[in-house]
Amino acid sequence: MHRDEPAWWYAPAGDRRARLLSPVAAIYGWVAERRYRGTDSYRSRLPVICVGNFTAGGTGKTPLALLIATEARARGATAVFLTRGYGGRAHGPLLVYSNTRHTAADVGDEPLLLARSAPTIVARDRAAGVRFIEQHCAGAELIIMDDGLQNAAVEKDLTIAVVDGARGVGNGEVIPAGPLRASLSFQLDLVDAIVVNGADAGAQLSTMATPHPSNSVLTSLRQQFPGPVLAARARPVGDLGWLAERAIVAFAGIGNPQRFFDTLREAGHPAVAEQSFPDHHAFTATDAERLLSLATSHQAQLVTTEK
Numbered sequence: 001m002h003r004d005e006p007a008w009w010y011a012p013a014g015d016r017r018a019r020l021l022s023p024v025a026a027i028y029g030w031v032a033e034r035r036y037r038g039t040d041s042y043r044s045r046l047p048v049i050c051v052g053n054f055t056a057g058g059t060g061k062t063p064l065a066l067l068i069a070t071e072a073r074a075r076g077a078t079a080v081f082l083t084r085g086y087g088g089r090a091h092g093p094l095l096v097y098s099n100t101r102h103t104a105a106d107v108g109d110e111p112l113l114l115a116r117s118a119p120t121i122v123a124r125d126r127a128a129g130v131r132f133i134e135q136h137c138a139g140a141e142l143i144i145m146d147d148g149l150q151n152a153a154v155e156k157d158l159t160i161a162v163v164d165g166a167r168g169v170g171n172g173e174v175i176p177a178g179p180l181r182a183s184l185s186f187q188l189d190l191v192d193a194i195v196v197n198g199a200d201a202g203a204q205l206s207t208m209a210t211p212h213p214s215n216s217v218l219t220s221l222r223q224q225f226p227g228p229v230l231a232a233r234a235r236p237v238g239d240l241g242w243l244a245e246r247a248i249v250a251f252a253g254i255g256n257p258q259r260f261f262d263t264l265r266e267a268g269h270p271a272v273a274e275q276s277f278p279d280h281h282a283f284t285a286t287d288a289e290r291l292l293s294l295a296t297s298h299q300a301q302l303v304t305t306e307k
Contacts, residue, residue, distance in 0.1 A: 005057050009170045009179045018177040025177035032150060032174075032182040036190075039152035042127035045134060047142055050156040052149025054169055054187050055179035058255015058279055060197035061162040062110055062307070063234060065146045069118045078139050081114040082129045082154075083146040085122035087280040092123035093132035109280055113307050114146060126153040149190060150181050161191045164256060165198035165231075168217040184224075193228040194221055198259060234259070236267050243269040247300035250274050251291055253281030253307075260305050272298045 008015045018025075049068060053059040069079040085092065088108035096107050098115035107122045114120040119137055123129025126148055133140050145154065149161060163169065170179040181187070196218045222229045243264075250271035252260045257276040264271055273294055277287070295302050 005179065009173075010167050011171060013171045013173075015171065018171055018173050021177040022173065025174040028176070029174040029180075029183050029186070033186050036150060036152045036182075041152050041155040042130060043155045044130045044143060046130075046140060047157045048130070048145060048154055049142065050145040050148050050154075050159045051162065052145075052147050052159065052191075053162050054149070054181060054184060055164075056175060056181060057164075057179060058259070059162040059164045060232075060234065060256075060259065062113065062146055064160065064162055064195060064197075064232075065144050066114065066117050068144055072142055072144075073118070077141045079118050079142040079144050080133050080137050080140045081111075081118055081120040081144050081146055082126065082133065082148075083108075083111050083114060083120065083122055084124055084126070084148070085111050086147075087282075088122065090122055092121065092125075093129045094122045095136070096120040096122055104280075104282065109307055110146065118144075126151055130154050149187065158193075159191045160193050160195060161187070162195045162197055163217060163221065164259070165196045165217050165233075166259070166262075167256070168220070188225050191225075191227070193230065194225055195230050195232050196221065197232050198234065198262070234263055236263065240267055240269065243267075243303065245301075247272045247298050248303050249291070249295045249298055249300045250303050251277065252305050253277035253279060253283065254305055255279045264303070271303070272300055 008017055051061045051065045051068065053061050065081065069081065072079045085108040087104065088106050090107050094107065096102055096111045096115040098112050102112065104112060111120050111122050121129050121133055123132065126145070130143060133143055149159060169184055172178060172180065172184060174180045174183060218229060218231055248264065248269055248271045250261055250264055254260065261271060261274050275291065275294070291302055
């Protein structure tokens with residue numbers, strides 16, 4: 001679990017701490033909905049696809065955004081990414097260069113990853129970012145927003161929410177009583193499709209009043225949402241034979257590191273040790289020394305995510 005997320009967010013509904021924070025959560029959710037409804041949306045001349053999530057923390061939306069860009073390219077369409085640039089100091093609009101010109105401190109780590117696949121614009125003001133693409137990205141035929149589901153500044157043509165198949169929407173409460181960025185009922189009205197990443201038939205959606213083995217995240221969302229709810233699972237691409245050469249120490253600084261560790265295990269390469277860091281973690285020399293020491297103690301190689 002992401003270090004910044006309380007474990008009880010993903011405990012069954014009814015936790016005492018969630019109950020105590022429910023009045024604050026109600027205010028947070030009300031403000032989120034009011035801000036969304038009170039925002040004038042900019043309509044782009046280009047189609048806009050938004051890939052977001054219902055909760056704080058990682059669900060796997062960036063890999064899906066990358067996949068959409070790859071599929072668009074295969075069909076002859078030029079996509080441009082638009083992202084807020086969380087963790088970076090740049091407000092934008094700014095065209096990201098994934099070489100030495102920009103660092104994660106400038107634009108955030110995810111934009112650097114996206115920029116390896118397609119032109120990427122960082123903009124805190126999403127509408128300004130779209131206008132920048134229209135004016136300066138010649139040949140752009142599609143805008144892919146990485147995150148921004150709860151942001152109404154840009155009118156979307158297709159909105160996809162990615163849900164973690166193991167954790168669902170946690171206890172179903174809004175921040176700070178739970179992980180939801182706004183009430184689930186409100187957010188369900190904003191999306192056209194849901195992708196359950198790592199759908200697990202045994203994983204429960206905690207918002208179900210009476211948990212039952214058949215009430216998996218996938219099944220529960222299909223009961224609540226009339227549109228497409230699709231099951232997806234990350235799978236490694238390419239030859240992973242090199243992972244069998246030595247033992248593995250796995251580390252990751254993503255929203256849900258456990259998903260990466262599980263992917264290695266499912267691929268037949270479980271780690272002898274796992275180290276989780278906060279999402280968007282800025283690794284230090286001390287971190288590197290500790291990881292290298294851990295790998296040496298296990299006579300292992302270090303393996304991490306591309307991000």
